[in-house]
Amino acid sequence: MHCLKKITDNLTWVGGNDRRLAMFEGVYSVPDGVSYNSYLMMDEKTVLFDTVDKAVSRVFFENLTEVLGERTLDYLVVHHMEPDHSFTLEEVVLRYPNLKIICNAKILTMIKQFFDFDIDSRAIIVKEGDEISVGKHQLKFYMAPMVHWPEVMMTYESTDGILFSADAFGCFGALNGAIFADEVDFQQNYMGEARRYYANIIGKYGAQVQAVLKKIVPLEIRLLCPLHGFVWRKDIDIYIEKYDRWSSYTPEEEGVVIAYASIYGNTENAAEILASRLWDIGIKAIMFDVSVTHASDIITAAFRYSHLVFASTTYNNGIFVSMEALIFDIVAHNLQNRTVAIIENGSWAPNSGKLIRAELEKCKNMNILENQVSIKSTLKKQQLAELDAIVDAIAMTLK
Ligand code: FEO
DSSP: OOOOEESSSSEEEOOEEESOOSEETTTEEOTTOEEEOOEEEESSSEEEEOOOOGGGHHHHHHHHHHHHTTOOOOEEEOOOOSHHHHTTHHHHHHHSTTOEEEEOHHHHHHHHHHOOSOOGGGEEEOOTTOEEEOSSOEEEEEEOTTSSSTTOEEEEETTTTEEEOTTTTOOSBOOOSOOBGGGTTHHHHTHHHHHHHIIIIIGGGHHHHHHHHHHHTTSOOSEEEOSSSOBBSSSHHHHHHHHHHHHTTOOSEEEEEEEEEOSSSHHHHHHHHHHHHHHHTTOOEEEEETTTSOHHHHHHHHHHEEEEEEEEEEETTEEOHHHHHHHHHHHHTTOOSOEEEEEEEOSSOOOHHHHHHHHHTTSTTOEEEEEEEEEBSBOOGGGHHHHHHHHHHHHHTOO
């Protein structure tokens, strides 16, 4: 017996929570755990929407059998083949051999890549706009490529207005007994993790998220059921607006993220003076030591704020290692529409500024300020005017 959560009279959350995972996808820390959501619909047909990661397979099967009772499983809808949602797929087939799997053609290909069981005889292939009735519930399928893999699709159930949104609208953090976002203080306690999840997992695919939003915004969505985190039944429009903002690379608020790489504290000192001068004129500045803070956290802040400053020492005639990783990651995540300033340091051949600039020029619509401070070992008093020139340039671009 485990923690089953009723979503509607006919829909139950049968997923599980992993609170011992160190790094999600091997990259992102999840100090508050993560949930793997699976939903079971009981109608004339029984329908399971996605499975779960291996970490929670036992609780998942106990939940599934508990809700099914004497009934068997008729359909499994697969929205996404990443193993955090598909690892237990084969075991489901073994337990319910007469099951039909509803998926699209790309998902079918991936099922064959991940597994060796006979999928062709039990697959029902759907494409954009196809519909299947399972009793009083009507399922309609929407393709959502690259949100966050190429095969992803979503299902809209029109009777109760439920959107099964795959990874989209997910959030890091285990569900600690609550299932609906409105049961907790989401804005205060979870929006940061939702942003970190979006920026790092889906952030690269803004154009594809925009394309999906155009499909789903006209739908009457009364329940939003993602594969991670809470189910939404209130304020869905607010969360969709966040996705619109994040996926269009529009800053949420004005402020300056100062990411610095400093071996002996001299570059940090320049970054701190800059932050101080920004605060002096009422501009919010947030400092991150790239050697201490994981790049994924800084990328999250970069998605939130309007301005970025990179201050880096030169290392092996290049960008300092942890700063280089951050810069590459920002470019990989396709960040756009930001104003950027650069400070470099180097005791004999400062070179990191030029290299950072060259990388960031690969991003679209980046306003990289010409004002660039080049420090040799330590910031000198006569260079304060150069820092102030950056402050002035930033101030000029703020509303
Ligand atoms: Fe939660 Fe892309 O898997």
